[in-house]
Amino acid sequence: MLRIVNLSVEVEGKRILHNVNLYIKKGETFALFGPNGSGKSTLLNAILGNPAYKVVGGRIIFKKVDITNMPSDQRVKLGLGMSFQNPPKINGVKLIDILRHCAKLSGLGEERIMELAEKLRMKEHLNRSINVGFSGGEVKRSEILQLLLMNPDFVLLDEPDSGVDLENIAIVGSAIRDLLERDKEEREKGGLIITHQGHILDYVTADYGVILYKGRVACVGDPKDIISQIRKNGYEGCIARCLKDME
Amino acid sequence: MSEGYGVDSEKLKEVGIELDPTKRSGTFLQRDQEPLKFASFYEGVEVMSVKDAMKKYDWVRDYFWKIVRKDQDEFTKEADSEEANGYFIRALPNAKVEIPVEACLYLHRVGKQKVHNIIIAEENSEINIITGCTSDRSAVGMHIGISEFFVKRNAKLTFTMIHSWHNNIEVRPRSAVIVEEGATFISNYILLNPVKLVQMYPTAYVGRNARAVFSSVIVALEGANIDSGSRAVLKEPGATAEIVSRTISRGGKVIARGQIIGEAEGVRGHLECKGLILSEKGEINAIPELIARHPNVELSHEAAIGKIAEEEIFYLMSRGLSRDEAVSAIVRGFMEIEIKGLPEVLKSAIDKAIEDMKSAL
Numbered sequence: 001m002l003r004i005v006n007l008s009v010e011v012e013g014k015r016i017l018h019n020v021n022l023y024i025k026k027g028e029t030f031a032l033f034g035p036n037g038s039g040k041s042t043l044l045n046a047i048l049g050n051p052a053y054k055v056v057g058g059r060i061i062f063k064k065v066d067i068t069n070m071p072s073d074q075r076v077k078l079g080l081g082m083s084f085q086n087p088p089k090i091n092g093v094k095l096i097d098i099l100r101h102c103a104k105l106s107g108l109g110e111e112r113i114m115e116l117a118e119k120l121r122m123k124e125h126l127n128r129s130i131n132v133g134f135s136g137g138e139v140k141r142s143e144i145l146q147l148l149l150m151n152p153d154f155v156l157l158d159e160p161d162s163g164v165d166l167e168n169i170a171i172v173g174s175a176i177r178d179l180l181e182r183d184k185e186e187r188e189k190g191g192l193i194i195t196h197q198g199h200i201l202d203y204v205t206a207d208y209g210v211i212l213y214k215g216r217v218a219c220v221g222d223p224k225d226i227i228s229q230i231r232k233n234g235y236e237g238c239i240a241r242c243l244k245d246m247e
Numbered sequence: 248m249s250e251g252y253g254v255d256s257e258k259l260k261e262v263g264i265e266l267d268p269t270k271r272s273g274t275f276l277q278r279d280q281e282p283l284k285f286a287s288f289y290e291g292v293e294v295m296s297v298k299d300a301m302k303k304y305d306w307v308r309d310y311f312w313k314i315v316r317k318d319q320d321e322f323t324k325e326a327d328s329e330e331a332n333g334y335f336i337r338a339l340p341n342a343k344v345e346i347p348v349e350a351c352l353y354l355h356r357v358g359k360q361k362v363h364n365i366i367i368a369e370e371n372s373e374i375n376i377i378t379g380c381t382s383d384r385s386a387v388g389m390h391i392g393i394s395e396f397f398v399k400r401n402a403k404l405t406f407t408m409i410h411s412w413h414n415n416i417e418v419r420p421r422s423a424v425i426v427e428e429g430a431t432f433i434s435n436y437i438l439l440n441p442v443k444l445v446q447m448y449p450t451a452y453v454g455r456n457a458r459a460v461f462s463s464v465i466v467a468l469e470g471a472n473i474d475s476g477s478r479a480v481l482k483e484p485g486a487t488a489e490i491v492s493r494t495i496s497r498g499g500k501v502i503a504r505g506q507i508i509g510e511a512e513g514v515r516g517h518l519e520c521k522g523l524i525l526s527e528k529g530e531i532n533a534i535p536e537l538i539a540r541h542p543n544v545e546l547s548h549e550a551a552i553g554k555i556a557e558e559e560i561f562y563l564m565s566r567g568l569s570r571d572e573a574v575s576a577i578v579r580g581f582m583e584i585e586i587k588g589l590p591e592v593l594k595s596a597i598d599k600a601i602e603d604m605k606s607a608l
Contacts, residue, residue: 050561072564081565088559092580098566105567129580146566 001026001063001190002047002154008057009039009046016042018215019058024154027187029180031201031223032194034212035235040194041085043212044156047192048082049075062154076105081152083143085159085194089131095142096126102149113149120145120175137168144175155179155191161200173203180204198227213239221245252276252283254353255383261440262379262409264351273348275334279357282332291342292374293335294350297365300335307335310365314395314423314452322419326361326391333364333392338372338402347375347407354382354390354416362392368402368430375405382416389417394449396424398432398457407435412442414470422449426457426486434477436463442471448504450478453514456485463492464582467499469528476504476534481514481544488516493582496522496529506536509544516545522552523581 002024009017016039024030034040045053047060049072059068067075099113117123120141131139140160147155160172181187182205193200201223209223213235219226219242229238254276256266265271266284273287273294282296293300300307317327334350354360368374380390390412398404412418426432432451451459461477479488490505507516522531535548555577563573 048565052557052561071570072561073567073569076565076567084562084565088556088562090559090562090577090580092583093563093576094580097576098563101563101566101568150566 001028002192003061004043004047004058005061006058007043007046007055007060009042010054010056011042011052015056016215017046020212020215020217022210022217024190024192026190027181028208029182029191029193029204029206031198031206031209031226032192032212033196033198033209033226033230033235038212039215040212041158044082044158044192044194047156048072048080076150076152079153080156081147081150081154082156083140083147083158083160085162087131087139087143089129091129091132093130094127095122095130098130098146099126099149102146106149106151108149108151116145116148120148120171136163137165140164140168140172144172144179147179148175151179153189155189157191157193157200159194159196161195161197169199169203173200176200177204198223201227211235211239211242218242252278253355254278254283258353258381258383258411259351259379261411262351262381263377263407264349264379270346271349272344272346273336275336275348275350276353277332277334277351277362278353278355279360280330280332282334285334287348289344289346291339291344291372292348293337293339294348295335297333297335297363300365307365310367310395310397311363312395314425315393315421319421322391323393323421325359326363326393326421328361331361331363331393333362333394335365336374336376337367338369338374338404340369341371342369343373345373345375347377350376350378352378352380352390352392354380354386354388354412356383356386358388360388360390362390364392364394366394366404366406367397368399368404370399371401372399373403376407378406378408379411380408380418381411382413384413386413387415389419392418392420392422394420394422396422396432398424398426398430400427401429402427403431403433405433405435408437410436410438410442410445411440414441415443417444418442418446420447420449422447424449424451424459426451426453426459428455428457428483430454430457431460432458433460434462436461436465436475438473438475439464439466441468442473444472446474448476448478450480451488452480452482453486453488455483457483458486459488461488461490462584464584465492465501465503466495466497467501467529469498469526471499473499474502474504476502476506478506478508479516480508480510481516482510484512484514486511486514490516490518491584492520493584494520494522494531494533495578495581496524496526496531498526498528500530502532502534504534504536505548506538507546507548508538508540509546510540512541512543514541514544516547518548520548520550521581523578524552524554525578
């Protein structure tokens with residue numbers, strides 16, 4: 001479903017990703033680990049086509065279409081969706097207006113918008129400027145609410161669990177589980193989740209874990225193993241062991 | 248042209264003038280120097296030309312040049328002439344009129360339109376005024392408008408001014424307001440269409456526990472030269488002021504001024520100037536000023552000018568908006584200022600004026 005081929009990306013003239021390769025099939029969810037600055041957010045932004053992240057080599061193929069040079073809104077119409085770690089605050093642009101745009105992508109109506117806003121506890125925020133004065137938990141709930149309305153085929157999640165208390169993780173986690181059809185036997189959806197601590201994986205299972213290290217894919221394996229290795233031995237220890245296993 | 252008045256009704260609509268008695272509590276229409284029509288549809292409100300008002304009441308003369316100085320500059324001197332006419336709008340004591348009075352000053356042919364307006368909200372009254380100033384598409388000239396506002400004890404006056412001129416019109420309003428004890432003055436100014444030059448700096452003198460609020464949304468198109476600000480002088484204890492401006496340059500030059508002067512115990516004021524530059528030819532100069540003449544005052548300001556953040560555009564595109572849609576949503580959001588206590592009719596008039604701009608963004 002999503003194929004990243006030899007992808008190299010620069011930000012402000014500095015190379016962040018080096019020849020990254022990743023292949024995610026329909027129905028699969030990957031968890032993306034890595035220390036700060038390893039290029040995780042860069043990868044997600046490049047997949048969605050953020051112009052600040054310049055692809056200098058390689059290709060991104062989604063649903064068999066080369067989207068490497070496609071504008072972001074076209075990628076979204078093709079079925080990509082992303083939740084941001086720190087989305088911008090935009091004065092005067094109301095949450096409800098954005099939700100209506102999101103719902104348009106999936107053909108959902110006003111009723112469903114209200115239903116989901118209720119479920120994500122964002123009804124009180126509908127007429128507020130997006131992200132302005134939102135708490136950490138509210139930002140995450142708003143991001144997931146937007147994704148639920150977009151109903152993308154492939155979901156990019158940038159740290160949906162960072163800076164969120166347990167109650168909010170439960171709300172956000174169960175919504176993501178629905179979004180990625182994790183409770184279904186036959187899944188159509190795919191996903192890539194950045195997580196630092198792995199908390200979100202208590203709610204959403206992932207099929208594979210990937211460690212990104214200094215802009216390169218350093219390890220692919222069972223996500224639970226990877227987390228316990230990272231917790232025990234740190235990223236480098238985990239990678240060393242991963243290399244040994246591969247031998 | 249419409250309705251036998253020799254004015255362009257489309258232009259009137261642009262500035263919120265309906266000429267519909269069911270939607271307004273009073274109406275006033277002046278073309279060049281000539282009042283074409285005026286009427287009040289509500290017993291608590293008087294609407295007429297200042298010349299007629301002077302005939303009706305001896306005391307009206309006393310309100311002339313009371314707070315704007317005749318010799319302030321060459322334009323006030325020029326307006327001090329027999330030719331000058333304008334509107335007299337008065338809310339009688341205790342009258343509470345939510346439906347707005349409309350007043351239109353229309354520049355048709357004359358080289359210099361000289362206007363002198365007197366607006367009085369008597370004690371405990373509440374009144375809303377929409378004033379639209381506009382011109383013929385072919386008109387060339389200058390609008391000089393003196394406006395003196397008297398908001399008496401515990402009264403509330405909301406004044407919304409919408410300008411829609413053309414490339415060859417110069418505009419020189421000269422306005423001042425006295426806000427008496429416990430009274431509220433709310434001013435909204437909207438300029439979205441072409442103009443050659445606007446220069447104004449209305450001043451409110453705010454009394455004990457009284458409040459003045461100025462909000463403005465200004466778009467400077469290419470070729471426009473706009474120097475616009477609001478000033479509040481907090482003269483007595485407990486006076487407060489808020490000045491908020493949103494300025495967009497699409498190639499024109501804007502000086503966005505704001506000044507709050509604190510002269511008495513416990514006065515408070517906040518000033519906010521925000522600018523957005525959408526064209527490389529544009530220029531915005533934000534000049535917020537705070538002056539304290541008493542130790543116990545609380546004055547603050549914030550000013551920021553920038554272009555649209557790429558990060559915001561990308562965020563909206565990630566929700567399916569095209570780049571153009573994202574930019575116009577952000578610009579419209581920028582212009583949307585929360586105006587507290589504004590009656591619904593005025594709010595919709597303002598929203599409509601901004602909405603009409605959408606196609607141009």
